[in-house]
Amino acid sequence: MKKKILSVLVAAMLVFTMVACGNGANDGGADEPAGTVGEAPAGMRSLADPNFEFTHVPQRDEYRIFITYKLVHAWYDAIYAGVQAAIADFAEMGVVIDYEWVAPIEPDAVDQVNTIETAIGQGWDMIVVDVTQEELTSAAVNSAIDAGIPVAIFAGSDLPDTDRSFFVGNNDNYGDGAAIARAVAEAMGGEGQIAILSGTIGAPSHEHRLSAFKEVLAEFPDIEIVDEQRDNDFVENAVQITEAWLQAFPELGGILANNMSNPVGAAAAISDAGRDGIVLGGMDHDLRYLEYLRDGVAYIAQVQNCFDMGYKMIYYAVMTIDGETVPEVTDVGSTSVFQADAQRFIDLLFGSN
Numbered sequence: 001m002k003k004k005i006l007s008v009l010v011a012a013m014l015v016f017t018m019v020a021c022g023n024g025a026n027d028g029g030a031d032e033p034a035g036t037v038g039e040a041p042a043g044m045r046s047l048a049d050p051n052f053e054f055t056h057v058p059q060r061d062e063y064r065i066f067i068t069y070k071l072v073h074a075w076y077d078a079i080y081a082g083v084q085a086a087i088a089d090f091a092e093m094g095v096v097i098d099y100e101w102v103a104p105i106e107p108d109a110v111d112q113v114n115t116i117e118t119a120i121g122q123g124w125d126m127i128v129v130d131v132t133q134e135e136l137t138s139a140a141v142n143s144a145i146d147a148g149i150p151v152a153i154f155a156g157s158d159l160p161d162t163d164r165s166f167f168v169g170n171n172d173n174y175g176d177g178a179a180i181a182r183a184v185a186e187a188m189g190g191e192g193q194i195a196i197l198s199g200t201i202g203a204p205s206h207e208h209r210l211s212a213f214k215e216v217l218a219e220f221p222d223i224e225i226v227d228e229q230r231d232n233d234f235v236e237n238a239v240q241i242t243e244a245w246l247q248a249f250p251e252l253g254g255i256l257a258n259n260m261s262n263p264v265g266a267a268a269a270i271s272d273a274g275r276d277g278i279v280l281g282g283m284d285h286d287l288r289y290l291e292y293l294r295d296g297v298a299y300i301a302q303v304q305n306c307f308d309m310g311y312k313m314i315y316y317a318v319m320t321i322d323g324e325t326v327p328e329v330t331d332v333g334s335t336s337v338f339q340a341d342a343q344r345f346i347d348l349l350f351g352s353n
Helices: 042-047 076-093 111-118 133-148 175-187 203-218 235-248 262-273 285-295 306-322 339-348
Strands: 062-068 096-102 126-130 151-157 165-167 192-197 223-229 252-256 279-283 299-302 330-331 336-337
Touching: 042 252, 062 111, 062 306, 076 096, 076 151, 076 306, 111 126, 111 133, 126 133, 126 306, 133 151, 133 279, 151 306, 165 306, 175 203, 175 252, 175 279, 175 299, 175 336, 192 203, 192 235, 203 223, 223 235, 235 252, 235 262, 262 279, 262 285, 285 299, 285 336, 285 339, 299 339, 336 339
Parallel strands: 062 096, 062 126, 126 151, 151 165, 165 330, 192 223, 192 252, 252 279, 279 299
Antiparallel strands: 299 336
């Protein structure tokens, strides 16, 4: 049997009010995702890997997969859409994917460890983890593997020093940070004041982008980093921090943002203040940020291919449970998006407005 990755409905695409959910009982007591479940914007098909083919013949009628990620956040909605699409493909073959999709409201490494430890005793065929904090999560991952449960890593960063089965996600967070920082620094003409919104402490993807920000800016000796603050992945925090910067640094020329929340908050503050001339660069596909990019408030968005993360994660989990060999690392990549392409990405990800 052979069919393309997106041969069926792409269900539940980008429901941006989603909370932790699953199709079984949720130990965390979270609700199902809000919004309308239906066909995704047709353009999303063009963002998936065109060379990926669904060729594996499942060996079971049912698979039980536990998925835990860093926090309840809109960034994961596109991953969840890929998860749902893969589940729909398996359902067409008469195969049930019984799963949990669980995260806390705020990132908490201890909570993630406890969640994994609870899952170990629940009889799942596989546990899949988006890493909150490398050291603590690594220990929990190895505990699950020692208990005989295979573990995969997805989304933000890998744990290659564990015995995890595979990683699927964006494997170049440093490169994303470098792309953003270089674009912003060059747009600033290589000089002026810049500030950094640095996300959640300890989150590997955030820390790798932050390192890239600083190392790239070191190549521009006439650019001064005037401040760096943690927003902990909350738009409201980023708004407040940026508002304070706009007051404290009237000559501020640029802002670097290393997650999907903080560029939205920074752009909102810049727009509300009517401050022209601040070059803003940040991560990913939040509709609000893409609209700010289209309207010229922001300068660059580094957009990850989240849909493929979810789809390939489920597909490779089934193969792994069946004892098949899968790629150890699958890098879904990202794209630098500027103002000229912002509306095209809005249409691809969210449908024409």
